Amino acid sequence: MSKRHSWTIDPDLDGIDLEPEDFGSSIPLKKVPFGDVFEASRAGDVDRLGYLLESGVNVNARDQWDSVALYYACLAGHLDAAKMLLESGAICSEHTFDGDRCHYASLNLKVRKLLKAFEARPPPLGPLQAALRETFLGCWANRVYLDQLDSQSQIPGYSSNGGFSSSHFPPDVVFYIQGRPIEAHRVILSARSPFFKKKFETDWKDRKEVRFSREKLSYPALYSLIHFFYSDRLEIAVDDMEDLVRISKVCKCESLQRVLEKELIHQKYADYKALRDMDNSLKRFILQGLSLPEEDRLPAALHRILEISLANSTREQNVEGGVDNLVSCIGAMQISEFEHDHADVCVRVDKKIFRCHQVVLASRSEYFKARLSRMKDFFEGKNGLPGILPCLEEHDLSMEAFEKMIEYMYTDGLKDINPDQADEMFDAASRYLLFPLKRAVADVLLPHLENVPPAELCHWLVLSDMYGVLKIREYCLDAIACDFETFADTPEFRSMLLTLPPPSGDSSLRTTAPSAPGAGVNTDQGNLLDDLREKWLEAEGAELDERDESALLFDKRLEMLMVVAEQEKSSALADSTDE
Template sequence: MLLQEGATAEAAALAEAEGFGPTDGASTGSLFPPDITFYVDGKPIEAHRIILCARSPFFEHKFETDWKNRKEVRFSNKKLSFGALYNLIHFFYADRLEAPVDEMESLSRTCKVCKCEELRKLVDKEILHLRFALYKSTSKLGLENSQSPRRFILLGQSLPREDRLPSALRRVLQKCLANSREEEFKKTLANEICRNWKDDDLADLTVKVDDTVFRCHQVILASRSEYFKTRLSRTVDFLEGNNRVHASLGLPFLEEHDLSTEAFEKMLEYMYTDNLEHMDPTQAEELFDVASRYLLFPLRRAVADLLLPNLEHVSPAELCHWLILSDIYGVTKIREYCLDIIAYNFEMFADIREFRALLLTLPPPSANDALRTTRPSQPGAAGHTDQGNILDDLREKWLEAEAAELDERDQSAALFDQRLEMLMLVAEREACDDDNAALH
């Protein structure tokens, strides 16, 4: 967690699960340090302005006015407790609130000041419940005198959608995208751009893709992607190309190649919100590649979820294409869907030239019985769960759909292999005919 004082290992892990913070001492906080420190009762709480502004209108207003250029803020209000502010800021990062029951009234006051109204309502509701049902659960167990302090735990899902972390970061992303500018304008109007460039998005990084410059936040990119974490830690790359416009903006500058601006924007959407709302199916292949290149593997699942309904309407030839892509990029959901469709409609696909040509590009199925993935598991044995040879897995799917009883399973598998061999011979002959036709 980016908040060091008293943070538990569980809290740090939860924060990391949301994409923020390390699990050990070698933290991203050391590479991308917090930009604001609060002192309550002489104890520090470090945080990032962008997270605070995204979650709290109070902090957003303060950082635009009184605290605009400040690195430290010291609170002297005796009603503010260190624990309440720490737990609230921890919630901003992790979307999980955990606080001692004894501090809930102080937490409610802090929520009110920070204008976190929906969270305050839930805290007040719990305070009211505790007031009239004190020790309700522990008294039945005879634990009234237990020494362990009781804690209040609340997850972000309890809040309205617009008050949760993904929605807050989506608003930040929208502001950043609105502030993006075409690179061609910067080449001649650098000074004017610098004067007029909005800084209300609190961006601390610019990334150039083609002719578009995206304003981003290092802590978010580094916490979601090991690629960016490593890239940003190399300060030699901070002002790549020594571009004078970006240097004059005072922001680190990276340039990314071999991807479209649309794909990069979709990747940013996922990194900020952990979700993709919409996607053009034609973008899926590029996004699978982006997920692998930028080590953002969960993005593949989000793309697959949006792509899957469209596969119901594609041609068999296109389905073969998606089978190969899903195998290359390890997209299990798409791969399994394609294999199921082909297995249950095998004879139809056998009549399609693209499927026969596909067979020539794949490793042959396992001929040795000891290597087959289609062997039935012994009772009590674990099933085959690893992604293997496409044709082995297709044979397994076909056996599930069409094969005879278990005692004749190997015979059915042999018949399937013979059918594949026949189709491959046909495909080889078709390929030779195409080559001869091309020569003439």
């Protein structure tokens, strides 16, 4: 379920200011068709390296000499290989063990300048991690501490990256360490730590505040750990790492504890070689969630919580009657739950009640954040019973579609989907302001589209164009352009032409509806037939001086097909009238 989120540096960084003398000699490139990520980086084999990274190899893994792949690419002076590793999440920041090694080992200035270009630009988080991190840092106490770190420059690069929404989602528990608060949400902590899960079910079950009296408990270490629970990214001063190891052991975060213990050895070795009296900067350690086993990452943790909630939700599937009967159903669900899921809201869809978590819904969807923020009592303002979970009612949505939607909201992915549900899922993504869901649905559907007949592919082209699903739209256009005559012989394709604006260079003619509120403006999607013409020209390999003539031939071919489509439409109407 977890997928690697690649990223690209700003376009202006592609033209890093390099002098002629920067381009010193590098170790000759070699091909290592069966090599691992370290061999591919050392050889500069970007084809092999790209294949390994796409396969999910941990870009920050260490080999038997405790070196990372980026170190070998820098050591050999392979700029393209180093850039590919950095774009895939390799850590290169200064004041880290691996970052300093890569800087010092760089064969030439061009590689060193590339590393500097990526300084303080960690790869962006996935949609789930970014949304929950914003919720965590949107809490007042957490943001205050982060601002203090930024102002003191204690941990360079550990910044909020700009404005947080003033309408943040409130926490449901606050920890006080030596009088300093950390705000959090029970379900996130319970999902990531067996220690917190047990405490919230026993000693801390009804407590809104938890005060720690131990003087030796480190506030920065606990803050960094809780921030990691939300974001799958850990940044901490090296001086606080021993405290973090102890806290990780108490919280039963075993895989994280092992990584930290091993890293402490590297940091002690780095301190041995460094002149600490001359370097007063505070060293730090950065850890990406990809360095941990998949089952210990945020999506897998929330998936386990979701499975428990869905199992509890199936207790009452047939909800009939009015509000009173619904209240009794929700009460029965709470009484009969077989495993604690920390649910704090119910969502009724059709005849099923889903147990959900407000912080996940609000973090992933502005629609749910608005609904939950104005929900004061049971049933959004209607009088209810104390102790019963609040409930939202959603209409014009099937139970199956909602279950798939929350699967994505909790895990950032979909295991599978019924192609017949795609239309409803695309519509739900727009209605609930959950636009990345469209890409997740497209990723699952693409293998299915490889085997559909031309007539069905025309349906998918119109559907993807209408909802702005670029990945499916591009796939359909490529398939039609590469086998145009086969589609031209298909009645469904000819019929589709009658529903589309004619090809033109006028950008005001669009085939898509206006963007929904909150959606990014899509400048890549224009007139559908214009784009099909461009794809066809590329497939035909038309020379530049022949493109205008070839485009004219394509437009004439479309006109002939539309005439045939009109005749077929008239014949069909005449036949239906005779009947």
